Amino acid sequence: MASKLTGSVKDPMSMASDLIHEFVCSPCEEDKLNTEAKYFCGECSKYYCDQCLTFHSKILKQHAVVGCDDVDKWVGQGNTLISCDLHPRKVIELLCEDHDEMCCHLCVSLNHRMCRSISLISDLAKGIHKMADFKQLPSKVANVTTSLNQVREVERRTKAP
Numbered sequence: 001m002a003s004k005l006t007g008s009v010k011d012p013m014s015m016a017s018d019l020i021h022e023f024v025c026s027p028c029e030e031d032k033l034n035t036e037a038k039y040f041c042g043e044c045s046k047y048y049c050d051q052c053l054t055f056h057s058k059i060l061k062q063h064a065v066v067g068c069d070d071v072d073k074w075v076g077q078g079n080t081l082i083s084c085d086l087h088p089r090k091v092i093e094l095l096c097e098d099h100d101e102m103c104c105h106l107c108v109s110l111n112h113r114m115c116r117s118i119s120l121i122s123d124l125a126k127g128i129h130k131m132a133d134f135k136q137l138p139s140k141v142a143n144v145t146t147s148l149n150q151v152r153e154v155e156r157r158t159k160a161p
Contacts, residue, residue, distance in 0.1 A: 020105045025049035040066045
């Protein structure tokens with residue numbers, strides 16, 4: 001005889017999901033939950049699910065929140081840094097080290113199934129701010145910028161009558 005289960009599971013990890021959402025609710029993600037975002041606040045640069053939006057709207061009433069109808073305004077905001085060339089609505093979050101190629105989750109499932117070394121870019125970037133190369137980056141960028149400006153100035157002078 002089958003017994004009927006009653007009650008609810010209160011374990012927050014039971015709410016975790018293997019689903020891949022286009023946009024994940026920022027507060028939920030901080031709590032290690034995988035909840036689909038349905039709203040975006042441009043002033044906070046964060047994504048919100050229905051439940052988290054309720055709290056956001058009570059505290060920050062003056063913020064303009066954009067819903068799913070205007071999802072095109074979400075791209076390039078918040079945690080979204082680079083959109084995938086093959087799947088523009090997906091965010092590049094992974095690196096296939098076999099092909100030395102950055103990709104989205106959809107690319108991995110379609111084109112990199114057999115690859116052995118796929119890593120989250122965020123995991124690879126941990127501790128980067130402590131590395132010597134990273135600390136030297138501003139001066140290297142300044143040197144390259146100076147060199148480019150010098151080349152541009154030379155070209156401008158040679159083309160001038």
